[in-house]
Amino acid sequence: MYISLLLDTEDLIAPEADDVAMWCADILHEERAPATFCVVGENARLLKSRKRSDVIASLTRHDIGLHSDQHSVHPTIMEYLRDKGWDDGIAEVVRRESPGLASIREVFGKSPSTFAGPGATWGPQIHAAMRQLGIPSVMYALTAIPGGRNIHRFAGTRSYPRRDFTDMNDGSYRNPVEWRTNFDINLKALKAFQDAGYHWAGVFMGHPTHILHENFWDFDNLAYGKTVPRAQWVPPKRISDADLKVALANFRTTARTLRNLPGIEIKAIAEMNAIYDRASTAPVDRSGQESVWERIHGDLAKISEWPILEKQFDFSKIAATTRGQLHTLETESLVAG
Numbered sequence: 053m054y055i056s057l058l059l060d061t062e063d064l065i066a067p068e069a070d071d072v073a074m075w076c077a078d079i080l081h082e083e084r085a086p087a088t089f090c091v092v093g094e095n096a097r098l099l100k101s102r103k104r105s106d107v108i109a110s111l112t113r114h115d116i117g118l119h120s121d122q123h124s125v126h127p128t129i130m131e132y133l134r135d136k137g138w139d140d141g142i143a144e145v146v147r148r149e150s151p152g153l154a155s156i157r158e159v160f161g162k163s164p165s166t167f168a169g170p171g172a173t174w175g176p177q178i179h180a181a182m183r184q185l186g187i188p189s190v191m192y193a194l195t196a197i198p199g200g201r202n203i204h205r206f207a208g209t210r211s212y213p214r215r216d217f218t219d220m221n222d223g224s225y226r227n228p229v230e231w232r233t234n235f236d237i238n239l240k241a242l243k244a245f246q247d248a249g250y251h252w253a254g255v256f257m258g259h260p261t262h263i264l265h266e267n268f269w270d271f272d273n274l275a276y277g278k279t280v281p282r283a284q285w286v287p288p289k290r291i292s293d294a295d296l297k298v299a300l301a302n303f304r305t306t307a308r309t310l311r312n313l314p315g316i317e318i319k320a321i322a323e324m325n326a327i328y329d330r331a332s333t334a335p336v337d338r339s340g341q342e343s344v345w346e347r348i349h350g351d352l353a354k355i356s357e358w359p360i361l362e363k364q365f366d367f368s369k370i371a372a373t374t375r376g377q378l379h380t381l382e383t384e385s386l387v388a389g
């Protein structure tokens with residue numbers, strides 16, 4: 053089984069989070085564990101304006117994804133897609149997210165392998181928009197196909213399902229007991245994916261900012277529709293240097309352990325895309341489409357309560373548009389040999 057390690061680089065406030073992103077990238081490189089760093093477009097621009105060529109160089113040794121242009125600044129993606137239909141929704145995603153794509157290309161000198169929505173974002177138009185923009189995949193997809201094969205196409209774009217991820221729980225690295233407990237749960241989950249015959253599973257390694265801070269950078273400023281002006285944003289609370297040292301040591305052990313798991317090979321998303329570019333696709337039939345709808349709708353209801361959205365967020369139009377595109381679901385199968 054292949055696994056991909058994902059990290060989200062997104063702190064628009066605390067410059068010290070840049071260092072932690074660099075240290076994580078260096079540790080993963082030293083442990084020969086190639087990862088995909090999903091970077092917010094605004095973060096790429098901040099790295100450039102802060103002249104952090106050291107951070108940029110460390111991240112560039114890994115695969116790079118786009119974690120939206122503005123992350124949790126309102127309107128967030130689902131907020132701007134709330135009332136949109138299909139064509140106007142695609143146009144809106146292209147308009148709002150293309151500056152992020154341009155910044156990633158400019159700062160890292162390569163194109164993102166994937167689009168990873170911030171804070172459990174979902175919008176079916178994203179998939180079609182990424183196809184237009186030339187970003188070859190969408191991460192954390194709510195869509196799925198029946199059976200154990202997980203990577204699929206939706207609206208013409210390769211999709212890596214959210215359900216096929218394990219989460220290292222970045223806030224736990226600093227606490228050895230919590231980290232160990234959570235890591236064991238993750239290792240069990242990976243083994244279960246492996247035993248079920250999955251080709252691939254995602255491992256969310258964390259947000260560098262949340263390894264460094266007790267709380268999320270955006271929570272006090274932007275959660276649940278809050279719109280504190282940028283000049284008044286309150287920075288997140290830093291952990292102690294001693295705790296950070298523990299956190300980074302546990303991060304390293306995590307990478308090393310994953311690297312040495314039997315029967316598991318780490319591949320960044322760019323490499324997974326290259327492997328699946330050789331896959332053959334087939335449409336999912338009507339009953340297959342219907343069989344996954346309840347689960348997609350349930351997941352959509354859950355993520356609609358995430359702090360990246362206003363409270364009581366109305367996701368009904370996004371749900372209807374998603375359902376209307378289920379006929380575009382396709383399996384992707386690797387031909388043996």
Ligand SMILES: [Zn+2]
Pocket residue numbers: 060062119123169170171
């Ligand atoms: Zn994020």
